[in-house]
Amino acid sequence: MKNSLKDKILLLTGAGGGIGSAIAARCASLGMKLILLGANNPEKLETVKTLVEKHSSCLAYPGDLTDLEFLSAALENAVEKWGGVDVLINNAGTAANTPFEEVTPETFDRIMAINSRTPFFLTQKSLPFLKRSSCATVINIASVTGHSGYPMQSVYSASKHALLGWTKSAASEYYKENIRFHAISPGGVYTDMVKVTRPDLTPEGMIMPEDIADIVEFILTHRNSNAVIDEIMLHRNGKEPFLV
Ligand SMILES: NC(=O)c1ccc[n+]([C@@H]2O[C@H](COP(=O)([O-])OP(=O)(O)OC[C@H]3O[C@@H](n4cnc5c(N)ncnc54)[C@H](OP(=O)(O)O)[C@@H]3O)[C@@H](O)[C@H]2O)c1
DSSP: OOOOOTTOEEEEEOTTSHHHHHHHHHHHHTTOEEEEEOBSOHHHHHHHHHHHTTTSOEEEEOBOTTOHHHHHHHHHHHHHHHOOOSEEEEOOOOOOOOOGGGOOHHHHHHHHIIIIIHHHHHHHHHHHHHTTOTTOEEEEEOOGGGTSOOTTOHHHHHHHHHHHHHHHHHHHHHGGGTOEEEEEEESOBSSHHHHHHOTTOOSTTOBOHHHHHHHHHHHHHTTTSTTOOSEEEEOOTTSOOEEO
16 A cells, blocks of 8 residues: 655755656645755746645745755754654755866766765754654665766766665665655756766667656555565666666
């Protein structure tokens, strides 16, 4: 039987982006209340908030997600208003299409920070609230580059390997406390990011942001079912998506 998500509270990062906005729209349509955290571009986040509010309630906190004090203040404010967090989706991310020899320490630190350090510490800060939830779930949006290496993607790949590493560790550490951790590892998804990282790919046959929203919905609505898998890799371009 599918779980009802009505009035469950979702904390989502990167909601102004391609995949984030699709997840936000889907979760709002399922009756979840949304806390949208972080954005470089507050206008994009505001547009998504307006869309979400047609179906559900929404709090939005634009700001730099690599700023840990911003994360704490926003989370504290949201919990004060709504009383908790049931689901955390670490979706925000950034990439670079750079030859290995040209990666600077600044680029390395920036990408590792947004893709691995920020989700790590946001998860850590959310744990006191997740522990009080009956359906506590963390979903990290990783990447196929977290499983194998691609040219020009060395730092991005390192950051997603790191993300997957601590996701697996936290999954085993908190299983007994009934907190579920999942990672979704898409191949090329048709968003602004892929236009920068893989300008060679064309939209035909590419994964759509709504496909990722489908997987998120499946994980959340089947939380208590043995059918739920821990890691999902999705790779189109002629190949079937496969589940791990
Ligand atoms: N597209 C793909 O092919 C693909 C494949 C595998 C995995 N992924 C992963 O999927 C996730 C979503 O990516 P996407 O394709 O939807 O890309 P996107 O459209 O570029 O969205 C990325 C989001 O992250 C936010 N963000 C980045 N750095 C931030 C920072 N320092 N502070 C606050 N917000 C920040 C962006 O905010 P602004 O919009 O305000 O800048 C944007 O909302 C990422 O983790 C990405 O690595 C994507």
